[in-house]
Amino acid sequence: MNYLVYQSYGNKDILNECCYSILSLLKHGLNKKAVQVIIYTDQPGCFSFLPSEYIQFVVMDAITIEAYKGPHSFIHRLKIKVLEDCINRFDGNILYVDSDIYFLKPVDDLFTHITEHSFLMCNNEGAIHLKTNIVFDKFSVFIKKNKTYLEENTILIPQDVIMWNAGVIGFPSSKKKMIADVLNTNDIIFEKFRSHVVEQLSFSYQLQQNGMVQKSTDYVFHYWNFKEFRAILLEFFNHHRDKSSLETMIQDVDSIRPDLLIKPKMEYESLSFFRKNLRKLYGKNRWQLPAYTIGK
Template identity: 35%
Template sequence: MHQPNYIILQCYGYEAVFLECAYALMSLSRLYKPEELTNTEIWVYTDKPEWFDRFADCPLPLHFRKMDAALIKQWRGDIDFVHRIKIELLLDFTETRTGNILYADTDMVFLQKLDDVWNGLAPGELYMHMQEGKISEKGNPLFRKLDTFLRSGKAIKTEGTPLYDLYMWNAGILGFHSSHRELLQKALEYTDSEHPKFPKHIIEQFAFSIQFGSKGNIKSALPYALHYWNMKELRQIIASFLQYFDGKPWADLVRYSSLLQPYILVTEKNMFLQNRSFTEKVLNKKWVPAMPNWELLEKQI
């Protein structure tokens, strides 16, 4: 018997996050026919499940777990850390379910079918979005600060490979089997212990990097999904898209959503940042994407 597959999304708070979530679901609908998802459930942890009522004809196997303000506060913990919520909701989900799990932040788009991922999770493979580099190589200012912290007397010490010689992985996407639930608990314990001493957002993803890496080779989810964490500008384009195509059936939204092309926008933004003049860098000139002409683009599909 095949293990059930679960896709989990965390969607609460700002309207922009809900727009991202809708786009992520559209990208999944582009890849799968409804009959291909009979062994899959999609769970959205959200404070406003009614927001999704506008997509009543969406054939995806959607389920919702309501998070009210009290639960969100509880899951932020005594350290009041927003990224702690991710670990808690995964512990909540795996408390009563067995199967293959793919967690994703809302700022992502599915690129290809997940069949190979599902087939690997039950035997023990672990996925994160992509490797960002070794801490001790100090590839960015945050890594330099974390490296200093991990070498100090304040940080947790470990036998074997020093923590500063581990690789940091982006935790916007996590793939694991529910039998690895103890890794979630250990990630929570590390976060609760170290975040008060090093109160930076990367502590949560480093906690997952440590625990998933302890089981061997972490596999990259990048071939299957793009986590566009540094492309918040896409939110306004998604908002414009849904406004223009408001009232269209889900099938049309899915078809037209291919016009968004976030991977091209990521490239454009990176090129802009790399080619800024010295003065533009000093003034921190921002990249502003061109708003698509939906009326013109609609004719191209």
């Protein structure tokens, strides 16, 4: 069996993202005999409008959520613990996706890329030693300065380790030791280096140690850098939730495609510092959302 796994709890925006992600999944069709959706959540009622035959819930209470975050209350550690629990509950291919994933294609084919030595993550963000951003720079410095500490804990991260985006993680449920190693790597590093990407680097390193990592971007769009979309999702669900059928909601998914609405923001972000300041100088908006119509 193939399992598509989400964690979605607490914040209403995160719950809306997850609901929208599942709608985009259903838009392409889903073979319920081959793929089961698993949602780790504290609010299963938020998903009651979705077809129950496709979905199983693993309910997390507040105590479990806090325990999963660990002694330093690291929010992204929870993802590792969710997957640790998942592989002990379900037998088959596991495809974890963040709530802010929009499906571009049917998910079925994506599962075929998962084998004992072939794994999935979202996209290759580059080698951290190239220091393409301040986060990578700090991580690279940490690895260099703490080589002995890492080696004492059998974490042999090379200077040129590739960072993969962890918005998607695909692997067989048989890789229990690999996930245990991800958790250990995360905890050892986070003890000395409190960065929000420690969990992501831990997955990247251990999956590469165990096999080949492939990208998922032909199948999904990850809008992690588009928090402005949350207001649009709120508008979408306020419009549809109590008056529209599931079929109507699925048909309307593409009225607010995040991969299209984000384009002006990405174009602005790609401008040089000088050109950004010119826009400011002439009183122009940094960027503007394209027009969209919900429920047309």
